[in-house]
Amino acid sequence: MSRLNAKGSLLAGTLAAIGASACCLGPLVLLSLGFGGAWIGRLTAMALFRPAFMAAALLFLALAFRELYFPSRACEPGSACRDKPTLKRQRLIFWGVALLSLGLLAGPWAAPLFY
Template sequence: MNQKESNLPMIGGIIAALGAGVCCVGPLLLLLLGVSGSWIGNLTAFEPYRPLFIAFVVLLFGYSGWKIYRPVEECEPGTACAIPKKQQQRKVIFWLSAIVATILVTSNYWILLFA
């Protein structure tokens, strides 16, 4: 598996997390930028799909974690997972993107503290 294919689950997880958080983070970001109006309340169109986005986030990050934390013996020689330095970089990127995804997915619970 090449480098681009191995990053797809993490990239997909971030995109799904953005979809899950767009209903709450979007209006807050617009308000912080000074954009206001009654139409901002209509940005909750994705709310019914939120559970699907969250399930997608969990599945993709679970798959990514499994790929990143699998034993080195299962890696083909010369691939990114067989090189310790690359494996460490991928773990750091995985956890940073997992934190961002968690913030976006849970945004509708903590966003009320800033409203």
């Protein structure tokens, strides 16, 4: 995997986490912003797809983790994986995205506390 694929894994993991939380956090966010209507209740139909989105999010986050901490091939001199500040920044971004994604995944369990 190249550095671009690690970024793609992070993006895909974040999008999957958003999809996994759309069934429960979506209505909560819309209601808190002042939107209302019976159509908001239809967002709960996304709950059927939540396990698939959760699995995809965790898979993509694991792929990004593997790429950042256990590179599959040797780094060429001057490449981004050899540059310590770049690697440190990529790992910091990974942990920020991972915490955000895990928060989104855990959100539906915490959402009933706010209703």
